[in-house]
Amino acid sequence: MTVVHRRFDVLVIGAGGGGLRAALQLASQEARVAVVSKVFPTRSHTVAAQGGVNAALANVTPDNWQWHLYDTVKGSDWLGDQDAIEYMCRTAAERVIELEHYGVPFSRLDDGRIYQRPFGGQSQHFGGAQAARTCAAADRTGHAILHTLYQQNIRCRTTFFDEYFALDLIQDEEGHVLGAVTLEIATGDVVVIEARATLLATGGAGQLYRTNTNARINTGDGLAMALRAGLPLQDMEFFQFHPTGIAGKGMLISEAVRGEGGYLVNGDGERFMSRYAPKAHDLASRDVVSRAIYTEVQEGRGCGTERDHVQLHISHLGEAAIAERLPGIREMCQTFLGIDPAASPIPVYPTAHYMMGGIPTSRDARVVVPAGSGEEAVPGLWAAGECACVSVHGANRLGGNSLLDIIVFGRAAADDIERWLQEAPYHRPLPEAAVARSLQRLEALEQDDDGERPAELRKAIQATMEQYCGVFRTEAKLQEGLAQVQALAQRSLKLRLSDRSRIFNIERIEALETQNLAALACATVASALARTESRGAHSRVDHPERDDAQWLRHTLYFHQPARLEYKPVKLRPLTAEPIPPVERIY
Amino acid sequence: MRFSIYRYQPESGDAPSMQPFELAVRPGMMLREALLALRDTDPTLAFRHSCGEGVCGSDAMNVNGRNVLACTTPVDGLKEPVQIRPLPGMPVVRDLIVDMEPFFRQYRAIQPYLQVNDPLPESEQRQSPTERQRLDGLYECILCGCCSTACPSFWWNPDKFLGPAALLQAWRFLADSRDQGREARLDFLEGPFRLFRCHSIMNCVEVCPKGLNPTRTIGLIRQMMLREMG
Numbered sequence: 001m002t003v004v005h006r007r008f009d010v011l012v013i014g015a016g017g018g019g020l021r022a023a024l025q026l027a028s029q030e031a032r033v034a035v036v037s038k039v040f041p042t043r044s045h046t047v048a049a050q051g052g053v054n055a056a057l058a059n060v061t062p063d064n065w066q067w068h069l070y071d072t073v074k075g076s077d078w079l080g081d082q083d084a085i086e087y088m089c090r091t092a093a094e095r096v097i098e099l100e101h102y103g104v105p106f107s108r109l110d111d112g113r114i115y116q117r118p119f120g121g122q123s124q125h126f127g128g129a130q131a132a133r134t135c136a137a138a139d140r141t142g143h144a145i146l147h148t149l150y151q152q153n154i155r156c157r158t159t160f161f162d163e164y165f166a167l168d169l170i171q172d173e174e175g176h177v178l179g180a181v182t183l184e185i186a187t188g189d190v191v192v193i194e195a196r197a198t199l200l201a202t203g204g205a206g207q208l209y210r211t212n213t214n215a216r217i218n219t220g221d222g223l224a225m226a227l228r229a230g231l232p233l234q235d236m237e238f239f240q241f242h243p244t245g246i247a248g249k250g251m252l253i254s255e256a257v258r259g260e261g262g263y264l265v266n267g268d269g270e271r272f273m274s275r276y277a278p279k280a281h282d283l284a285s286r287d288v289v290s291r292a293i294y295t296e297v298q299e300g301r302g303c304g305t306e307r308d309h310v311q312l313h314i315s316h317l318g319e320a321a322i323a324e325r326l327p328g329i330r331e332m333c334q335t336f337l338g339i340d341p342a343a344s345p346i347p348v349y350p351t352a353h354y355m356m357g358g359i360p361t362s363r364d365a366r367v368v369v370p371a372g373s374g375e376e377a378v379p380g381l382w383a384a385g386e387c388a389c390v391s392v393h394g395a396n397r398l399g400g401n402s403l404l405d406i407i408v409f410g411r412a413a414a415d416d417i418e419r420w421l422q423e424a425p426y427h428r429p430l431p432e433a434a435v436a437r438s439l440q441r442l443e444a445l446e447q448d449d450d451g452e453r454p455a456e457l458r459k460a461i462q463a464t465m466e467q468y469c470g471v472f473r474t475e476a477k478l479q480e481g482l483a484q485v486q487a488l489a490q491r492s493l494k495l496r497l498s499d500r501s502r503i504f505n506i507e508r509i510e511a512l513e514t515q516n517l518a519a520l521a522c523a524t525v526a527s528a529l530a531r532t533e534s535r536g537a538h539s540r541v542d543h544p545e546r547d548d549a550q551w552l553r554h555t556l557y558f559h560q561p562a563r564l565e566y567k568p569v570k571l572r573p574l575t576a577e578p579i580p581p582v583e584r585i586y
Numbered sequence: 587m588r589f590s591i592y593r594y595q596p597e598s599g600d601a602p603s604m605q606p607f608e609l610a611v612r613p614g615m616m617l618r619e620a621l622l623a624l625r626d627t628d629p630t631l632a633f634r635h636s637c638g639e640g641v642c643g644s645d646a647m648n649v650n651g652r653n654v655l656a657c658t659t660p661v662d663g664l665k666e667p668v669q670i671r672p673l674p675g676m677p678v679v680r681d682l683i684v685d686m687e688p689f690f691r692q693y694r695a696i697q698p699y700l701q702v703n704d705p706l707p708e709s710e711q712r713q714s715p716t717e718r719q720r721l722d723g724l725y726e727c728i729l730c731g732c733c734s735t736a737c738p739s740f741w742w743n744p745d746k747f748l749g750p751a752a753l754l755q756a757w758r759f760l761a762d763s764r765d766q767g768r769e770a771r772l773d774f775l776e777g778p779f780r781l782f783r784c785h786s787i788m789n790c791v792e793v794c795p796k797g798l799n800p801t802r803t804i805g806l807i808r809q810m811m812l813r814e815m816g
Contacts, residue, residue: 039634039636039642039644040644040686040690040729042642042643042728042729043636043637043642043643043644044642045636045637045642047637047641047642047728048637048639048641048642097708097709097710100710100711101700101702101706101710101711102699102700103699103700103762103764103765105718105721105725105762106710106718107715107718108713108714108715108717108718109715110714110715111712112712112713112714113709113710113712114710137725140641140725140726143641143725143726143728144725147725147729148699148700151698151699151700152699154694154697154698154699155697155699186679215636215637215638215642216635216636216637216638217636251638251639252639328641331640332639332640335639335640335658336616336639453629454629455625455626455629497629498628498629498630499629499630501595501597501630501680502597503595503596503597503679503680504632504679504680504681504683505632506625506629506632506633507629507630
């Protein structure tokens with residue numbers, strides 16, 4: 001096998017919004033930056049984000065970052081770290097303004113300022129009237145942001161490794177991360193990319209579930225790389241199910257639809273959200289709305305002949321508003337449902353959407369591990385975006401906070417890496433066995449003739465996760481689920497490839513992705529089984545209450561051998577008054 | 587449903603060929619799902635795809651002579667056998683996968699980023715809803731390549747003619763009230779090839795899966811050139 005060596009100052013793995021925001025800044029600072037992405041950058045999943053990015057610009061309603069902080073802490077069901085949340089909410093306005101300066105085509109208000117729309121879980125005056133905090137480019141905000149960030153990276157002449165698949169981190173004996181081993185998909189060559197700083201920005205793992213809003217590429221590769229490097233994953237039991245996926249198909253119907261005035265209706269024609277969220281109604285947080293829809297359907301009040309979904313109504317908004325504010329949603333409904341939402345309701349059902357957990361990081365996006373009674377940074381390694389857990393989303397992310405997360409912590413990572421490059425001016429020597437582990441894994445895939453096909457195993461993982469680790473969980477189901485995903489993870493080490501070609505071998509990539517998914521399934525189910533309470537997106541039927549006395553803490557999952565540790569939640573913001581846990585009602 | 591799919595595996599030493607496939611399709615099935623089902627029977631069949639909802643632009647291909655995104659193309663109503671080929675005019679890497687670099691090179695060439703020379707305000711640059719509206723039908727491009735690879739002028743001169751996708755983006759910045767790079771942008775587009783090789787054949791408009799109209803924007807660039815450069 002050919003092994004090529006390349007050397008840069010910084011290696012960014014992943015070309016979504018987080019990776020590109022960091023790369024842009026570092027490349028503008030004259031650092032030599034390599035961005036590795038398994039797809040062409042504008043194919044990254046940031047492109048599919050619709051509704052917008054939160055920042056208290058106060059362009060539409062009175063607003064300030066303190067209210068945004070309060071809403072995010074409450075949305076997180078108090079599992080979010082309040083220091084990181086303050087940092088995010090406080091810097092949000094600057095980061096969004098920066099995006100506008102880069103050229104993002106935000107929708108506009110009559111006075112020329114950025115258009116903002118209401119989104120779920122947003123309030124004025126700490127839980128008062130609905131706020132409008134989500135800055136939007138129609139309903140294609142992620143697309144607008146991703147393309148703009150890519151364009152700005154073209155300006156800075158960032159080096160892109162398009163269609164390279166990252167296999168493993170390279171670490172020396174002292175634990176310094178020195179880059180990564182990658183596979184050039186088009187040629188099958190192994191390429192070692194050395195760097196003084198490595199940023200994981202590889203996104204989430206929505207492909208863990210059969211019905212999801214995510215792109216095929218969302219297989220959590222960076223998270224699995226972290227696990228293989230002996231690093232923990234934090235809060236993996238918290239997986240967000242978006243309330244409004246297209247029923248039976250999974251494509252995302254943005255929360256912007258409800259933000260613009262759309263509402264949910266059950267089979268009896270009732271606007272049922274009022275029973276679950278007397279104040280916020282359809283704009284309660286996502287975990288609340290998803291559970292409400294499940295409950296309606298389970299109790300026989302679903303819509304359609306199978307009574308297996310609910311309806312999202314927007315026709316009352318009128319043709320013009322829909323054309324201006326929700327053109328992408330309309331196009332999607334026409335393509336995949338053959339309906340025009342300006343005339344007919346949209347059939348929706350909750351679908352796997354976003355991973356709140358991830359690689360534990362500090363506020364400056366450094367990957368951290370437990371050390372003594374506290375934590376220490378892994379030298380040379382950063383993580384940002386959905387693959388990271390800083391933790392600003394806690395047990396449930398608010399809509400509009402994920403695009404914010406990637407630009408805030410993409411930038412924070414770049415700021416910190418700049419400092420690091422000053423402190424660590426030379427590349428450390430690569431250990432001799434740097435590539436051995438990755439090569440072994442590739443070779444094993446070529447040798448097994450009696451294993452399973454990757455596509456089959458991937459489907460088995462998705463079906464198991466859906467059945468045993470979905471929205472409503474119990475000890476018995478999770479026990480059974482854990483046994484099953486552990487067996488699947490064993491089987492993932494023995495996969496058979498029908499395709500032995502070197503050139504654009506998609507089956508090989510799928511095999512590597514499936515191994516990653518299998519490890520993450522284990523992390524998710526093991527973490528969920530241990531947490532005997534209900535908090536945010538983690539809903540235990542056998543433990544329906546939140547239990548702050550025992551569980552106001554973060555889970556850390558380590559792989560091989562599997563074990564769990566815990567760390568405290570940071571309940572003090574940087575400067576604001578702490579927001580103490582209370583009952584969460586919308 | 588019967589399919590006939592272009593196969594090329596450079597390591598095999600075999601010439602490219604069309605391979606027949608059959609599949610029991612479901613009502614409402616999209617072509618991408620059909621191709622994935624075919625991949626279950628033959629995992630060596632290579633094509634790009636990702637989001638499955640027409641926003642990432644990965645799975646552009648030529649189906650019954652027309653460039654489409656597989657994920658937004660229903661199989662119902664396709665003439666059988668469904669002929670599936672890689673995007674025309676691009677070097678084939680393998681099966682339905684082409685080397686998109688000639689396409690992206692032209693995209694990079696137009697300097698597809700906002701250029702502002704004046705000091706930036708602390709807050710957002712103001713832009714009226716009317717000014718912003720001029721970007722509609724432009725910024726939505728997903729860089730799938732359907733348009734440029736359907737364009738005879740691009741087939742003939744992929745290195746000299748920018749092609750509809752890049753020209754649409756050139757106009758996206760020329761039309762942006764915030765951009766101050768107009769003069770240099772128009773200078774760059776001068777000459778017999780980069781812009782003016784467009785003969786208004788309109789294949790690009792015909793195939794754009796997002797319903798965009800590059801031919802119209804090429805006309806608008808020409809008008810602007812006449813106005814601004816005399």
